[in-house]
Each structure stands twice: as structure tokens, then as C-alpha cells.
Amino acid sequence: MTTASTFDSTLSSLGITNAATANKAVASSASSQTLNQADFLTLMTAQLKNQDPFNPVDNTQMIAQMAQFSSVAGIAQMNTTLTGIATKLGATSTSDAMAYVGKTVLTAGSTAYARASGGVNGKIELAGDATNVDVTIADASGNVLKTLSLGQQAKGTVSYDWDGTTDTGTTAAGPFTITVGARNGGSTVAATGLVWAPVESVALSATGDPTLNVTGIGSVKLADVRSVG
Template sequence: MTTVTNDTTSDYLKSLQTVTSGKTGDSTTGASSLGKDSFLQLLVTQMQNQNPLDPQDNSEFVAQLAQFSSLETMQNLSTSVDAIGGMYQSSQALQASSLVGHSVIVDSGSTNVDTTKGMTGQAVVPSTSTVTTVQVVDSTGTTVRTLDLGEQKAGNASFTWDGKDDSGETLASGNYSFIAKGSLDGTATGLTTYLPATVSSVTMGSAGTSMTLNLADGTNLALSKVQQIGI
């Protein structure tokens, strides 16, 4: 009659300790990072050291093989996802390089204006506005021009500033704020403005975050905040 000796039990415990310590073959990983190779070796060690008088049930081996297959599939999936993430970051880098030096339309209240060329922006009108205005304010907080847009229906109302003040004098180029207001149902209401800005550089985002556009006026914003990309 065949019996299980102490040597057999000792060999199994030694094999188990070797696998879980992460020192099998060329592996140097710890117990917290058991992979499919370690899992398979554990299964083989278990089969080699099972009690011949009471062998493990076949269904249990099948269940363990199914777990091994699932583990391998998840590891392969993780590798594929990492590869896709790398390709996505490369695509972002390509997009970023094409944006530098270009003009974008962003949700902002101020922007850097070349007064020799003027500027065109938009005010978001949520509902019909009977009186719509845009105040142009310089860096000192002084209102240098008020643009009268009249009555506007719901939507985006475009406005153009030629870089001149109310007296017709061309102002110095620099940073200007644009304060849009509308009369909605008889109530004076501040309106959101979309203004052009030039992208001076791009900061790539880390994992899980989008890249950031650094604008010529010193501000920055996420790519997702861009309303329109111009030339």
C-alpha cells in the first residue's frame, strides 16, 4: 500500500514556499505580485504532491484551470489597455504640436488683443435680450469702449472690437476684459463670453487627465474647454 511520507509533505511545503516567495526561475517579484506562471507552478506542485490515497477531485482541477485561464486573459487585457493608452498619448502629442501658434475660441472674460487688427468674440444669450452690450475694459479697470449689440435672440451674439476707444483713438495692444450684459425679462444679466486666444504651448496631461493649453495672455485651460479652433 502506498503512503504519503514526511519527505513528500516537506517537498510540497518547500515548493509552495519557493513559489510564493517569488524566487522561481528568473522571477524576482514578491508574493504580492503572483502572476500566471506562479499560479501554474502552484497547480503543478499541488498535483505532484497530492495524497495518492485521496487524490483531488477532477472538478476541482478543472475549476483551478478555469481560474488560471481567466487570470491569463486579464493580464493580456491589461497589456492591451496599456498599449492603447500609449497610442492615445502619442495621438495627443501630435494634436498638441498642431495647436501651438493657432487661435482658439475659449470660454473666457479676457484676452490679449492686437489693437491694430481688432478682435471678434461672442456673447452667449440664453433667451431674448432687449438690450445687449459689451464693455471693453483695459488692464487698469477703466471702461474704454461700450459696444451696443441691440436686441438679440437666444444664441451666440457675435461682436467686433476695432481696437479703438469711444473717441476713435487706437489703443495700445495688451490684455482687455469683455463684460457682456443683457436685459432678460427686464432684468440686467451678465452673459458668458467666448473670446479668441493664441496657444503658446501645450502641457501634456498625466494618466487620466487631459492636456492643458497655455495661452499667450498667460492663462491656461483644459483642451475640453475649447469651443472652436481657428487658424
């Protein structure tokens, strides 16, 4: 008892012709071919009005039909409620994003800032196995300060740490430009550099989703944040 055809057949068994349904059958869309609560009540009222007084509708059957419809309606309402809850839980509000302000986040980028103790650390996401992975650290003018060779690494995330000491033995302050590269034999392996950078503020994008304004990187979606420090 969930389609218009069921509604029509039931009316037909009562000797009632549903001309309106017949006229609208071609024009109606698939989304309208369902029996809602109002239709059910109309059907039940028509059934009671046209029942044979010598052979009335079985109360047990009618109650079973009402219970079945009530269950279906309840399940539909529950699904709608759960969908709304899931959407709310999956969404990130502006107030949630504001919690990032003043913290540092690990995200894709090439500009890194020195830690309080000096130097920087970061990570590299490798798309495949590599026989050699290099991290080149340069100053704001592009002068190379240090090159770290991480050697052979497996596909996945690789960490690196630099104490801030340059090849000449001096200590650099930053900010730094980080360049990563990976090769597997003679082939280049796709590598994404992840750096730690402070969050300055939060902004709302054109779609209404909050984004982070990260120093040295710019606008970063919350989904692109790998870690929070």
C-alpha cells in the first residue's frame, strides 16, 4: 500500500472510479507515485463509507494496515532526522574553525617557520616507493642552507627534522623555503611536502565553508590539515 496503483485498485474494489488519477497518470512524475498519510486517511475514510453493512471491514485487518502505515511513516521520519543529525555532525562551523587560530597546523606547503628551539620539522607524502628522498631548505632569497638526504623510503608519509644549522655551521632563523624530491631509480616519484605553519585567522568561502588563513601558505581548507600542534 505504497503506490498510486494500490490506491486505485483499492478504490476499484469498493466500486469507486478514480478519474482524477487516470487523467493525471501520464503527466505525474515518478516522485508523485507514493501514498502519503493524507492519502491513506482518505482511502480509509472511503473504505468505511462504502463498506457493506452486512459484511463490514474486519477491524483486525484495518488496525494491521494502520499499524503498518504508522511504522513506515515513523521509519521515514526517523531517517530524515538521522540524516539531519549526520549532516550537522559532518559539517564544521565557524566557531569550530576559530579554535585553530593561534595554533600551528601541518599542511601541504613550501614555507616553514623555525621552532622556538630552532630548526624545522615536517613530513613528505610519497605516492610510491623511492630509492632516494631529498629535502632542500633555502632562505627567503633562495640560497640553499641545507640538503637532507633521507635515503630509501617506502610509499606513505616520511618525517624529517632539521636543527637549523646550515652547511657552513651557522644557525638560520627563517622563514624557510622547503623543496622535496623523490626518485625510484631513474623515475620521479610524486612527493608532497608538508610543513608546520601558524594559523592567523578564519575566513568564510563563497560556499560558506570556513577556511584557515595560514602564514606563508594562504587559504587552507580544514580537510587539508593533516595535524594540529
